[in-house]
Amino acid sequence: MYDAMMAETIGFNGHGGDVIEGYLARPLGPGPFGSVVVIHHMPGYDAPTMEIARQFAANGYAALCPNLYTREAPGASPDDAAATARARGGVPDDRLVGDVGGAASYLRSMPTSNGKVGVIGYCSGGRQAFLAACSLPLDAAVDCYGAFVVGTPPEGMPLKVGPIIHLAKDLSCPLLGLFGAEDQHPSPEQTAELEKELTALGKTYDFHTYEGAGHAFFAVDRPAYRPEAANDGWQRIWEWFGRYLAG
């Protein structure tokens, strides 16, 4: 089996045609391959997120992770960039959609693409994955513990994000949701509310809430890491993308 892969920093056109930085990891075989836009967590475009992109490449997907903080902090270290983005209120929703749309177009245009593109996001990226899947034509989506799809952010919160459950009617693709039972953002009640809405709308989705896990249980470099939940979650991701993106 030929399993060589390539991972590198590229520039591509994001929202408004801006050239933004991204991390592209892809198998070097002839394809055709499905593709995934990886949306990083709030702490930024960091080494563990790049490892996630390489994980997709190793499993036969071209993955592109946009640096959502390119504009605020070009060239800055991920933690400094995240602090700057946080202080400025986070990533505006319309800009996020433009950046993910640009990443999806880039992936579709690759000669090895099978034309299918999914999206996955973690933490704030989970909400953004849902937002992208409701705003762009995509083939599959995975929301890993995204807060504020349902529910209003606390008073005084500097991030300019609001609930987006009203967009569920426009969800363009099957949605996999992976959540922690001990998480409060999103809480199990909030994910249940989203599930109810998706059922009412007749959307294809699959939600799993892991006992003994809280927010960020996929993060191998943090105390929140929960191997059992993460391993099962990864398995479900492979099945989900295998069903809707591969081939």
Add this chain to the structure above:
Amino acid sequence: MCTYLTEKIEVAGSGKGADGWFGLTEASVYFDHPVHAPAEHTLNIDFLAPGRGPSARVAVELTVESARALAQAIESTLAAAPPGLT
């Protein structure tokens, strides 16, 4: 969980970052996941000078106990300073 809670204040003073000393203009105080500290949540403070770019930052991530102890130490130190200086 990601608490997203952030207090932002204007500050005057200086901080020493990766490239040496610089003048500070603001600080963000928030309780959330740390980048480096081995705890699920920490009280984080970023001393910033946005005019000098994102890398003009002095950051700390403190456990809850440490943060409370720091706040008390700051208050008691200021209270103990000679009258007329503070």
